[in-house]
Amino acid sequence: MVGWLAQESGPIQARFGSGENLALWLIFGVSLVALLFAWYLVREVLAAPEGTEKMKEIARAIQEGAKAYLNRQYRTLAVFLAVLAVVLFFVLPVPKNAEHSALSIRFGRSIAFLLGALASMVTGYVGMWLAVRANVRTANAARETGLRRAVRIAFRAGGVAGMFTVGMGLFGATLILIIYKGDATSVLVGFGF
Numbered sequence: 417m418v419g420w421l422a423q424e425s426g427p428i429q430a431r432f433g434s435g436e437n438l439a440l441w442l443i444f445g446v447s448l449v450a451l452l453f454a455w456y457l458v459r460e461v462l463a464a465p466e467g468t469e470k471m472k473e474i475a476r477a478i479q480e481g482a483k484a485y486l487n488r489q490y491r492t493l494a495v496f497l498a499v500l501a502v503v504l505f506f507v508l509p510v511p512k513n514a515e516h517s518a519l520s521i522r523f524g525r526s527i528a529f530l531l532g533a534l535a536s537m538v539t540g541y542v543g544m545w546l547a548v549r550a551n552v553r554t555a556n557a558a559r560e561t562g563l564r565r566a567v568r569i570a571f572r573a574g575g576v577a578g579m580f581t582v583g584m585g586l587f588g589a590t591l592i593l594i595i596y597k598g599d600a601t602s603v604l605v606g607f608g609f
Contacts, residue, residue, distance in 0.1 A: 432597045444590045450583030457572045457579065458546055464569050467556030475552035482548045486541055497533050501526040504606055516599045528592055529606035535584035543577035 432440075466472050505526040510518040550573030558566035588607050593600045 437594075440590055440594050443586060444594065447583050447586035447590060450579050450586065454542075454576045454579035454583060457576045458542075461546060461550050461553060461569055461573045461576070464553040464565075465556055465560075466552050467559065471552050471556060475548070478551070479548045482544050486544055490537055490541075493533070493537070497530060501529050504529050508602075508605060511599075511602060514599050514602065516596060521596075521599055521602050524592070524596060524603040525606035527606070528588070528603050531588055532607040535588055539577060539580040539584055542580055546573050546576050549573075 466475065505522045508522075508525065510521045514521055516524075550569055554566045554570045554573070557569050589604060592603050592607055596603045
């Protein structure tokens, strides 16, 4: 019984005219700007000095531990994601009045799920990668110049994860809307899952 699913009454079939298409491409551009700004922040954080040799040694140990943790976590998740992508392919219904073939929507939904998970993993990896590099730079800035510079580095490092989350989410969702148009809601279920 799937009576409790929101899709039971059918997904919204949106019509896309030139105005909607223009808006999609503008939003797609905004997603790229968010990702470029995130990389700008990464470069700015990494430009700050790391501090003494002892600080660098401790930072390397933290970086190695964080990398091992994420690699192990992502290996475990990969198996779960593959199984869930197959389940999404077969379980969720395809609307009868869809513009695209049922197979196209099912593949799109499963691929969107995997790409959404990948976007989340990349965001998490970049956020952690930068955080363990920013902490030594933040501590060094506090030691050398005081709180103001240290807070600036810390906030910019934190801003990277936020900009990546927004940028990757907009990028993926807009790309699905551009490709699937009226059937996008059936595929977006996978991306947002």
